[in-house]
Amino acid sequence: xxxxxxxxGQIAEEAxxxxxALYHHYASKEALFRAVVEQLHECAYEAEAASGLDQEQTGxxxxxxxxxxxxxxxxxxxxxVAESPQAEELLSEHQLQTRDLYQxxxxxxxxxxxxxIDRVCAKQGLVLQNGMTSRDLARCIQIAMRGFxxxxxxxxxxxxxxxxxxLLVAGAIAPAAPxxxxxxxxx
Numbered sequence: 001x002x003x004x005x006x007x008x009g010q011i012a013e014e015a016x017x018x019x020x021a022l023y024h025h026y027a028s029k030e031a032l033f034r035a036v037v038e039q040l041h042e043c044a045y046e047a048e049a050a051s052g053l054d055q056e057q058t059g060x061x062x063x064x065x066x067x068x069x070x071x072x073x074x075x076x077x078x079x080x081v082a083e084s085p086q087a088e089e090l091l092s093e094h095q096l097q098t099r100d101l102y103q104x105x106x107x108x109x110x111x112x113x114x115x116x117i118d119r120v121c122a123k124q125g126l127v128l129q130n131g132m133t134s135r136d137l138a139r140c141i142q143i144a145m146r147g148f149x150x151x152x153x154x155x156x157x158x159x160x161x162x163x164x165x166x167l168l169v170a171g172a173i174a175p176a177a178p179x180x181x182x183x184x185x186x187x
Contacts, residue, residue, distance in 0.1 A: 002086035003033060003093045030097060037098045040080055041105045048073040048109065052116055062120045063169040066113060067162045070145060073109070074158060106142060113138035126173045137172045141165055 001010060008029055012022040026032040051072030055065045081087050094102070117134035121127065128137060144164045 002089045003029075004089065008032075033093065034098055034101065037094055037101055040077065041101070043080075044073045044076045045105070045108060045112070047076040049112055052112075056116075056120065062117065062124065062126060062173060063166040065116060065120055066141065066169060067165045069113065069116065070141070070165060071158055071162060074161070110135070110138045110142055113141060121173065125176045127176045128172055129174050132172050137168065140168050140172075144168060 006029070008022055009019050011029070011032065012019045015022065022032075026035060048069045052065050052069035055068035060068065081090060084090060114134040114137075117128075117137055121134070128134065145161065
């Protein structure tokens with residue numbers, strides 16, 4: 001029925017609960033919606049983190065790892081929402097009702113990316129250029145993602161997002177300068 005037309009009675013019936021049981025757990029439809037949004041984003045975060053670690057363990061470069069993370073996130077969210085005939089309404093309600101949650105999810109994901117960038121750069125002997133920090137690069141990636149964060153995503157668009165992430169990373173990193181070793185001679 002979509003968010004606006006669904007009632008707590010209908011939701012309880014679909015869940016196999018009484019209305020009273022549903023209200024015992026969620027004080028309102030808005031509270032239930034927030035809980036669903038939180039769960040959805042937490043599962044997307046887990047998919048993102050797992051995919052990045054898989055790519056890291058197989059020896060992927062920083063761009064491969066970050067692209068795997070972001071791709072997994074969007075694929076998870078799309079699988080959950082895209083087939084719903086009310087997907088656009090759900091996305092609209094998500095933006096209206098859970099803006100505060102969305103902002104905290106963005107920060108949580110930026111932390112994951114910054115930690116990944118720091119870890120992989122250290123492991124692979126890479127440095128960020130021109131005073132850029134891992135948090136700066138994570139933020140640039142988030143800004144690039146913002147244009148893709150809707151239901152029009154498909155395989156072609158995800159490939160373009162992958163390309164943008166790879167270009168951002170390529171422009172931001174360089175191999176670390178080799179440390180000069182001075183040999184002391186003892187006589």
